[in-house]
Amino acid sequence: MTLEARMPNPNNKMRVCLTLDQREQFEAICRRQSVPAATMRRARIMLLADDNQPGGCTPDHEIAAEVGLCERQIVRIRQRFVREGDKALERKPRPTVPGKLDGFAEAHLITLCCSSPPNGRDCWTLQLLCDELGRLGVVESVCRETVRQCLKKIPFSPGEPRGSASRRATGPALSPAWKRSWTNTKSPTTRSTR
Numbered sequence: 215m216t217l218e219a220r221m222p223n224p225n226n227k228m229r230v231c232l233t234l235d236q237r238e239q240f241e242a243i244c245r246r247q248s249v250p251a252a253t254m255r256r257a258r259i260m261l262l263a264d265d266n267q268p269g270g271c272t273p274d275h276e277i278a279a280e281v282g283l284c285e286r287q288i289v290r291i292r293q294r295f296v297r298e299g300d301k302a303l304e305r306k307p308r309p310t311v312p313g314k315l316d317g318f319a320e321a322h323l324i325t326l327c328c329s330s331p332p333n334g335r336d337c338w339t340l341q342l343l344c345d346e347l348g349r350l351g352v353v354e355s356v357c358r359e360t361v362r363q364c365l366k367k368i369p370f371s372p373g374e375p376r377g378s379a380s381r382r383a384t385g386p387a388l389s390p391a392w393k394r395s396w397t398n399t400k401s402p403t404t405r406s407t408r
Contacts, residue, residue, distance in 0.1 A: 217329040223242055225362055228292055229265050229270065230260060230292055231265050232267075236300070237261065237267075241261065242250065244257050244258055253303050255282075256302065257303060259292065260281075260292075260295055262276075262277045263277060263288070263388055313352065315364050322350065322352045323365070325367065326338070326343060326346055327365065330363065332346075340361050344358055347361075
């Protein structure tokens with residue numbers, strides 16, 4: 215008795231048996247060029263793991279070598295197909311995590327940014343904003359990256375004059391003489407070679 219004959223076949227637990235329609239659908243996916251690579255790879259795995267194909271199913275280690283994945287990933291994809299059906303070709307949706315800063319906290323953050331910084335500081339830093347939001351009880355705790363991403367969404371910068379939270383500069387803009395000097399020249403500055 216050989217070693218392969220004595221070892222249990224892990225494919226027996228979760229066997230893939232494709233119908234003719236499924237097989238045609240997966241073959242069509244593999245032929246198309248406008249399919250995501252991961253979807254095409256999963257379709258190829260299902261075709262190779264099919265028990266109904268001539269010659270039986272291909273062992274997982276051979277499938278892994280052919281598609282470029284590890285054997286454990288092949289087992290997972292096959293198991294997911296047996297449990298969920300054709301949904302196994304698509305990516306699993308990632309769970310959404312609610313953000314730490316909701317609209318109320320974002321409003322407090324913007325108000326805080328527009329206010330004067332604490333004594334001894336010239337401007338607000340991300341860490342100072344995080345600490346102040348926690349001290350005020352707006353959030354229990356928040357990291358600097360969350361504050362940075364929230365401030366990045368704001369279409370203005372509190373320190374720039376174009377932002378709605380800042381006053382307009384009262385000085386004159388460009389002087390009219392400067393504007394005239396570059397638009398109205400009486401003589402050309404370079405001579406033509408023609």
